[in-house]
Amino acid sequence: MKVLSLNFLTCAVKACKSTSGAYPLHPKDAELVEDDLEVNSDLLLNIMPRIDWPALSTTATELGFPSLPAQPPTKEELEADEKMLRDLHHLLMETQMMEGKLVCGNCGHEYAVREGIANFLLPAHLV
Amino acid sequence: MLPTPDTSHVAFERVYEPAEDSYLLLDTLSSESEMVFLRCRFGGNRADATTTPTAAGTVPAPFVVEIGPGSGVVVGFVNAHASHIFGTSSVLTAAIDVNRYACAATRETVRKAAADVTSSSSPSTSSTANTTSSPKSGTFLGAVQGDLTAPLRDGSVDVLIFNPPYVPTEELPRQPTATDMVTSEAAPTFQDDSYLLSLSYAGGADGMEITDLLIGRLGEVLAPRRGCAYVLLCAQNKPEAVKQRVRGFGSEWRAETVGSSGKQAGWEKLQIVRIWREEQESS
Numbered sequence A: 001m002k003v004l005s006l007n008f009l010t011c012a013v014k015a016c017k018s019t020s021g022a023y024p025l026h027p028k029d030a031e032l033v034e035d036d037l038e039v040n041s042d043l044l045l046n047i048m049p050r051i052d053w054p055a056l057s058t059t060a061t062e063l064g065f066p067s068l069p070a071q072p073p074t075k076e077e078l079e080a081d082e083k084m085l086r087d088l089h090h091l092l093m094e095t096q097m098m099e100g101k102l103v104c105g106n107c108g109h110e111y112a113v114r115e116g117i118a119n120f121l122l123p124a125h126l127v
Numbered sequence B: 001m002l003p004t005p006d007t008s009h010v011a012f013e014r015v016y017e018p019a020e021d022s023y024l025l026l027d028t029l030s031s032e033s034e035m036v037f038l039r040c041r042f043g044g045n046r047a048d049a050t051t052t053p054t055a056a057g058t059v060p061a062p063f064v065v066e067i068g069p070g071s072g073v074v075v076g077f078v079n080a081h082a083s084h085i086f087g088t089s090s091v092l093t094a095a096i097d098v099n100r101y102a103c104a105a106t107r108e109t110v111r112k113a114a115a116d117v118t119s120s121s122s123p124s125t126s127s128t129a130n131t132t133s134s135p136k137s138g139t140f141l142g143a144v145q146g147d148l149t150a151p152l153r154d155g156s157v158d159v160l161i162f163n164p165p166y167v168p169t170e171e172l173p174r175q176p177t178a179t180d181m182v183t184s185e186a187a188p189t190f191q192d193d194s195y196l197l198s199l200s201y202a203g204g205a206d207g208m209e210i211t212d213l214l215i216g217r218l219g220e221v222l223a224p225r226r227g228c229a230y231v232l233l234c235a236q237n238k239p240e241a242v243k244q245r246v247r248g249f250g251s252e253w254r255a256e257t258v259g260s261s262g263k264q265a266g267w268e269k270l271q272i273v274r275i276w277r278e279e280q281e282s283s
Helices: A003-007 A041-050 A053-062 A075-080 A082-094 B020-029 B032-042 B073-080 B082-086 B100-125 B190-201 B209-221 B239-247
Strands: A026-034 A095-103 A110-114 B063-067 B092-097 B139-145 B159-162 B228-234 B253-264 B267-277
Touching: A003 A053, A003 A082, A003 A095, A003 B139, A026 A053, A041 A075, A041 A082, A053 A082, A075 A082, A082 A095, B020 B032, B020 B073, B020 B228, B020 B253, B020 B267, B032 B082, B032 B253, B063 B073, B073 B082, B073 B092, B073 B100, B073 B139, B073 B159, B092 B100, B100 B139, B159 B209, B209 B228, B209 B239, B228 B239, B239 B253, B239 B267
Parallel strands: B063 B092, B063 B159, B092 B139, B159 B228
Antiparallel strands: A026 A095, A095 A110, B228 B267, B253 B267
């Protein structure tokens, strides 16, 4: 699963959904792989308005990537900054989480990730 | 006709095999009328007022999620042909299925379908002046195992696609939890396989028990302005009542049949209902 997935995923426990701690989920013991993909700047520019930047910053830091700027780059800044474009492409498009856990900051539940597939089914007592 | 994704790698003894319902979704999503709707809302046709350009020429990439993809034939099709359907290849796709084997099958179907589109188009497009090839496919984020929309952030989905377990059955199969065999390492038995397949078709009363749950969550999971859903129904699901329920959510909600197949004595055997919200007219 691409790192960008974490920008759309939250704890599956109903009571957690409305809490701020349930998003983003925190990767733990993450094993990452890197695909080699061609940079698509149009795609990155069109994805930017969809991204929750503070959540992405948290995810990037927790996965050991260099910290992102405090504010998301504007379209013009990104178009002019080849390095930032490449860095974002690497983080969002090329990096996949294959093994590890995704932890809810509210209830502490750990969702296992195996072979790139996260399991969000809940144990019977949390359903 | 856009090519249908190859699903020859999928173990159909435990993952739903593409059938008439799957193909009706493919035909509907690539029909002229739906392409016009999707392009207006998400990309190609920027003249339409429902798109929300954040800066000159930038339309936020839509996030397309299929719930219960099974083999992945539908999300594989939408992802591979994103630029044709949406008028832009800036489309993010993902899938959620209770069946782990379906998640793995979907990932492979999506990968193959995108590769097929790329290889079939590369010789002719490489002659253009642009040095970077323009991709035709969307970007698949991944398949996760989960219960309907439970793992998704509220307001995140722009296009939700659902081919539900719609067959009326006396009761629903037990719904799987994290500790069920669907997640274990052991090779599935014949019973396990039957159970996994039952989850893909058995819909309980009127075949609507699971679909009703999903429809109840649309207001939360769909993006507030742009979000829409394509839900497949059969005649026994009482589609007119389903549409009335959606319209009852509020005056901005719409539900219309946008594709159908298998007419029997005036009844559409299968149909696709598009559910969306219309911007309120301000006068």
